[in-house]
Amino acid sequence: xxxxxxxxxxxxxIDMDHFEGWLEAMAQKGLFFERPWxxxxxxxxxxxxxxxxxxxxxxNLWSRENRDxxxxxxxxxxxxxxxxxxxxxxFDPEAPELHTDPVVQSYxxxxxxxxxxxxxxxxxxxxxxxxxxxxxxxxxxSTPILxxxxxxxxxxxxxxxxxxxxxxxxxxxxxxxxxxxxxxLEEGLPPRRDxxxxxxxxxxxxxxxxVLSLTVLYAAVLVVTTSRAWEGQLDxxxxxxxxxxxxxxxxxxxxxxxxxxxxxxxxxxxNYVSFTCTLVAPAQYEIVQKLTDGxxxxxxLTTRWYRLSLPFLASPLLDELVYQHTxxxxxxxxxxxxxxxxxxxxxxxxxxxxxxxxxxxxLQKGNVVVYLSYSGN
Numbered sequence: 001x002x003x004x005x006x007x008x009x010x011x012x013x014i015d016m017d018h019f020e021g022w023l024e025a026m027a028q029k030g031l032f033f034e035r036p037w038x039x040x041x042x043x044x045x046x047x048x049x050x051x052x053x054x055x056x057x058x059x060n061l062w063s064r065e066n067r068d069x070x071x072x073x074x075x076x077x078x079x080x081x082x083x084x085x086x087x088x089x090x091f092d093p094e095a096p097e098l099h100t101d102p103v104v105q106s107y108x109x110x111x112x113x114x115x116x117x118x119x120x121x122x123x124x125x126x127x128x129x130x131x132x133x134x135x136x137x138x139x140x141x142s143t144p145i146l147x148x149x150x151x152x153x154x155x156x157x158x159x160x161x162x163x164x165x166x167x168x169x170x171x172x173x174x175x176x177x178x179x180x181x182x183x184x185l186e187e188g189l190p191p192r193r194d195x196x197x198x199x200x201x202x203x204x205x206x207x208x209x210x211v212l213s214l215t216v217l218y219a220a221v222l223v224v225t226t227s228r229a230w231e232g233q234l235d236x237x238x239x240x241x242x243x244x245x246x247x248x249x250x251x252x253x254x255x256x257x258x259x260x261x262x263x264x265x266x267x268x269x270x271n272y273v274s275f276t277c278t279l280v281a282p283a284q285y286e287i288v289q290k291l292t293d294g295x296x297x298x299x300x301l302t303t304r305w306y307r308l309s310l311p312f313l314a315s316p317l318l319d320e321l322v323y324q325h326t327x328x329x330x331x332x333x334x335x336x337x338x339x340x341x342x343x344x345x346x347x348x349x350x351x352x353x354x355x356x357x358x359x360x361x362x363l364q365k366g367n368v369v370v371y372l373s374y375s376g377n
Contacts, residue, residue, distance in 0.1 A: 009040035012174035021197030027051035106185035231274035246289035246301040258292040283307040299376025311367035
């Protein structure tokens with residue numbers, strides 16, 4: 001059996017009294033602080049004992065005289081933790097505390113408190129800037145929020161926002177505990193040694209597992225949705241796709257596919273289908289069809305087909321698509337928009353272009369939403 005054990009640091013040392021309680025609980029299990037490492041603490045195995053650990057501001061007791069005085073009381077320097085603290089250990093349960101006057105101890109924490117406030121302000125500012133950068137476009141630029149969630153492989157930036165908020169909550173909770181402890185010391189009250197560190201550890205562990213689970217889910221969804229995507233020419237497909245045939249709609253034998261030969265892979269992007277999969281819409285098709293009579297008539301039909309995993313989003317998505325593709329609220333003269341009653345559909349909206357030949361049809365049935373954009377006679 002190895003002499004040392006590496007443990008994930010369940011608590012931030014800035015949460016002083018709870019961190020000390022955690023180290024003391026480890027000592028009662030026979031694990032004694034050895035040194036910090038990148039992700040936590042290295043403990044050395046030994047005989048379980050009731051040991052006291054105390055954190056003190058880094059450099060506060062660094063002089064030879066202070067160190068010698070601490071040794072006479074049984075307190076030995078055990079190491080440093082992050083940039084804030086030195087750690088002291090005492091194996092004598094009868095020895096006096098490292099700090100016997102709470103008010104004096106609160107004064108010793110003044111510089112730590114100043115730096116902690118600066119970090120909290122900076123962290124809050126960065127979080128607000130990130131949230132503003134992610135969310136303001138939806139309010140200032142009328143960005144279609146629901147379409148963004150539906151079409152994004154990872155439901156937009158929601159996982160990123162959640163991860164940031166959870167990480168911020170973990171840090172804020174630790175700093176909040178520090179300021180609460182300092183306020184208690186200023187009032188002349190000693191730190192509580194009531195085992196409350198357990199609830200602090202539990203809180204941090206729950207948030208950590210949530211963050212890790214969201215991270216794994218985010219990566220898994222990204223891999224699955226990316227791997228399921230495919231695309232190809234309409235005339236070479238071996239699988240059915242939900243589309244309305246432009247050739248049947250036109251019913252003109254003169255018309256033939258308008259081939260787009262600009263692509264080096266030889267694919268005709270004018271008559272093309274692409275399939276994507278997202279968490280909110282596990283099946284999405286975008287189908288483009290373009291025909292020509294060889295002269296000046298070139299009808300086209302674009303189809304967007306969504307099957308949603310959350311049926312209650314279907315009707316709002318239809319409304320957003322109507323808004324997005326007609327902008328009739330801002331330019332009411334560009335389209336004649338009317339709600340239709342069509343057999344077999346829950347909702348149908350027809351938008352007729354008032355300036356050019358063309359129509360846009362929006363359909364919803366259950367959890368399926370379809371957008372058809374037709375340009376032709």
